[in-house]
Amino acid sequence: MNRPYNFSAGPAAMPEEVLAEAAAEMLDWHGSGMGVMEMSHRGKEFGQIAQEAEVDLRELLAVPAHFKLLFMQGGGLAENAIVPLNLSRGEAVDFVVSGSWSQKSAQEAARYCTVREAANTQASGFTTLVDPASWQLSNKPAYVHICSNETINGVEYQSLPDLKALGCEAPLVVDFSSHVASRPVDWSRVGLAFGGAQKNLGPAGLTLVVVREDLLDRALPICPSAFCYKTVAENNSMFNTPPTYAIYIAGLVFKWLKRQGGIAAMEARNIAKAELLYQAIDRSSLYTNRVDPSCRSRMNVPFYLRDESLNEAFLAGAKERGLLQLKGHKSVGGMRASIYNALPLEGVQALVAYLRDFEAQHG
Amino acid sequence: MNRPYNFSAGPAAMPEEVLAEAAAEMLDWHGSGMGVMEMSHRGKEFGQIAQEAEVDLRELLAVPAHFKLLFMQGGGLAENAIVPLNLSRGEAVDFVVSGSWSQKSAQEAARYCTVREAANTQASGFTTLVDPASWQLSNKPAYVHICSNETINGVEYQSLPDLKALGCEAPLVVDFSSHVASRPVDWSRVGLAFGGAQKNLGPAGLTLVVVREDLLDRALPICPSAFCYKTVAENNSMFNTPPTYAIYIAGLVFKWLKRQGGIAAMEARNIAKAELLYQAIDRSSLYTNRVDPSCRSRMNVPFYLRDESLNEAFLAGAKERGLLQLKGHKSVGGMRASIYNALPLEGVQALVAYLRDFEAQHG
Known part of the structure; x- marks a missing residue:
């Protein structure tokens, strides 16, 4: 019998093969005598699972070596605070408000830094995007934030803006939660990208952060250790106990994506x-x-x-x-x-x- | 064939019945045509799962009605920041340092408030506990923090301290990560208790917080919304997308605990x-x-x-x-x-x- 088709915005449909694989090895992963949920995150079995997940994802997304790939917790909403805690230095930050998600991100960032709107399409009901050439960028913002696919409003950037070409040296921060792994990413234009896993990558409770190494030294002293990118990077995403089962499932999704081409x-x-x-x-x-x-x-x-x-x-x-x-x-x-x-x-x-x-x- | 016995400190052994149940309904939960991982957290199916988990856990732990029960993310290490962000008001806080975990908690809290040590048993190699009557409590600390079971050092409080009997009106904060649900809790002595799920409750990536309602109004303005207890409580733990699958598995553990008596x-x-x-x-x-x-x-x-x-x-x-x-x-x-x-x-x-x-x- 066919399963129904599930159009949920997230948590969302998973590849049936992945679910079947996870069910089959729930009580015993690869003869280890343990289910993945039961493994110490410091043991060699889970170490292998986590490493394969990172290698596969790095290959799939063609992430260059000078970016760190972090598995975190809290989802996009938590990142709305974690990004400015790590990157804003308390200075001015530019936001392009193109829908509900970038709007939420801007509101939350205002707790930690000065938020300026480089563009805002609310007047159109968030049904369009402003050409980056028309953005009102600040003089030397700490970073420029966009949401590259607005899940609620259905608006997507067909290419990432080239800030350098606009005369802006600031890093571009991209919330790519709801279209990560659906299309290639031009990393030459990106400083940091983040996304909750629960749309295209795996289960809710896992957050992906891809961050350029030179941006790891900017965290504010009030940034919680568990959410400090540098600390997380130095500990290979195991500073605190990671969401092990969610990483395992995401890893199965990455292998499925590779099999799909x-x-x-x-x-x-x-x-x-x-x-x-x-x-x-x-x-x-x-x-x-x-x-x-x-x-x-x-x-x-x-x-x-x-x-x-x-x-x-x-x-x-x-x-x-x-x-x-x-x-x-x-x-x-x-x-x-x-x-x-x-x-x-x-x-x-x-x-x-x-x-x-x-x-x-x-x- | 018997499964091996797994003595991991966490993530840790799960009840075999729970894993078998999860495997059996991985592709289709109760005829819904969806696996639990694929459900919108706002839909009625997951709503039922989350609500049953909360009701069962509240019953198991005998949590009084004036406490909120929150399902969060980040584990104990994140709570080491989240607790002072929510409860310290930036004032002085008393820590009882009885092992590696309370020591880490005290270090992290110092980012947000003045940390005082009411007792410290490091000199003993963390092999004993100081009688609460001998604690050096501050005058009106914002709260008093203990770790009621030290996972690394193997030290456990056999009863919770009665701060009122010691003349201290401050709320007691209890990190009960590694022995929650293993013994009853005397809630009359508790202001807030927190724990990562990955020892006794379910998979890593889920954090339980039980907090007295009168403590919800103290968050610092720099507290991230996703980790603000009041915000999380007002949204029934769905301010951000919760770790849905981990909540589901924990819910199965709660039902297993009830079946065990x-x-x-x-x-x-x-x-x-x-x-x-x-x-x-x-x-x-x-x-x-x-x-x-x-x-x-x-x-x-x-x-x-x-x-x-x-x-x-x-x-x-x-x-x-x-x-x-x-x-x-x-x-x-x-x-x-x-x-x-x-x-x-x-x-x-x-x-x-x-x-x-x-x-x-x-x-």
């Missing part, structure tokens, strides 16, 4: 999936997506029924067809299909077929 | 297990435990071979018998048997038999 292959599939879904929405009279086509997200597709009185019927019918978790975020309403790496093309095809049938029935 | 039954077993092991050590000529018998831990039993050249042979022989992860913490050397709730009496019996046989062979 890596990030380039995933990107090609993600483009195909997104095109199929946006075309179906744009061609219909019932559904609408409000985001500027130039910056529509390949991962998170919010859409509305023009007749919102049909919302409940739409969701109930979807569930009957095995199309789960399509309800939009409470702050924006409507619907949202999150079509991460683990959601196959067949899932989008099934959704498109349902969109068509539901419209024929109610349109 | 609850905390009173676990305490009786833990007493029996600890007595058996300490007696075997004390009666031998080869092994020694240096902790004052009045404060020996029921959970973590460090011991040394009088002839330390036998250490490697001891560990190799143990592994051959299916007795895993007995090596002591690197900071103190020797051996350590952690005998948490999930380690059955049969495991301690097997260890005692091995101690005897190894001594007969090498003594």
Whole structure:
């Protein structure tokens, strides 16, 4: 029997192969006599799991050697404080506010530094992005923060801004939580990138931070040790007990991604999936997506029924067809299909077929 | 085939029934068509899982209604900062330093407040505890911190100190990471208790905080929102995406604990297990435990071979018998048997038999 298709924005669908593998070795990992959950994080078995996860992820994302790759806890919301605690030096920081997530990040950072908005698209309802050439950057900000894919608003940068080309030497901080591993990253433009794992990488409770080595020396004295990037880096992400099982599952996802052909292959599939879904929405009279086509997200597709009185019927019918978790975020309403790496093309095809049938029935 | 016995100090042995249950429903939780890892934390399925976990844990630990029960991230080491960020008001705080963990807690707290030592047993090699009547408490400290079971040193409070009886009105903060759920807690003596889950409650990456409601209003402005107890409490531990799978596994452990007869039954077993092991050590000529018998831990039993050249042979022989992860913490050397709730009496019996046989062979 096929499993339903799960369009959750995160925690989100996992590759079925990964779940099956995890279930099979739950009580005994590779003949060790222990489940992964039961292993000391200092032992050789878990050491191997953690190291393979790091090596595989570094290879998948093509992370250069002068970046540290950290496995942390707390998710994107915690990083909204942890990043300025580590990088702001208490100075001015520039934020590009392009949706709910970058807005939250800016609010939290204001506890630790002076926050300036280089751009803000709230007036458009967060349906577009400002060309970086038009950003109002400060003179020497400590860093410039963007959210490269806004999970709630469905807005995605199709390429990362080149701050140097804009005459800005500050490091770029990228919240890539909801599209990490869905497309390549141009690391030459990045100072630090962070993301919660629970969209494209693995279970909730694991946070990925990729940080350029020269940025490790800036932490404020009030930064908790467990969240100080330098301390975490010096201890290979084992200063405190890491979320071992979540790292193990993420490691299985990384091996699955490699078997799929890596990030380039995933990107090609993600483009195909997104095109199929946006075309179906744009061609219909019932559904609408409000985001500027130039910056529509390949991962998170919010859409509305023009007749919102049909919302409940739409969701109930979807569930009957095995199309789960399509309800939009409470702050924006409507619907949202999150079509991460683990959601196959067949899932989008099934959704498109349902969109068509539901419209024929109610349109 | 029997699984080996796992004496890891944490992450530690899990109940086999819990692992089997988790494996069986990895791809489909209760007919929902989703694994627990794939569920939105805002959906009704995970909502039910989280709520049952809280209700069961509150019942097991007999937590009074005027305490909030929070599921957080970061473990004990992060709480070493999070507690003073929430409770110290930047004022003086009293620490009772009874081992490696309370020592670390005091060092980290000094980032945020004035740390005073009410007692320190380092001179004894952390093998004893000071009677609370002899503590040097400050005049009106913001709180008094103890670690009620020192995982590395094997020292445990057999009852919590009664600060009021000592004329101190400050709240008692208890790091109970490594013996939570192994014995009852006298909440009338507690202001806040915290613990990483990875010893007695579930997987690493989940942190339990139990905090008296009247203490929720003290956070410093620099406290990150994701770690502000008041914010976490107001959002039922879902201000940020919680470690959903770890909460689910902990919930299965709570149901297992209830099936075992609850905390009173676990305490009786833990007493029996600890007595058996300490007696075997004390009666031998080869092994020694240096902790004052009045404060020996029921959970973590460090011991040394009088002839330390036998250490490697001891560990190799143990592994051959299916007795895993007995090596002591690197900071103190020797051996350590952690005998948490999930380690059955049969495991301690097997260890005692091995101690005897190894001594007969090498003594």
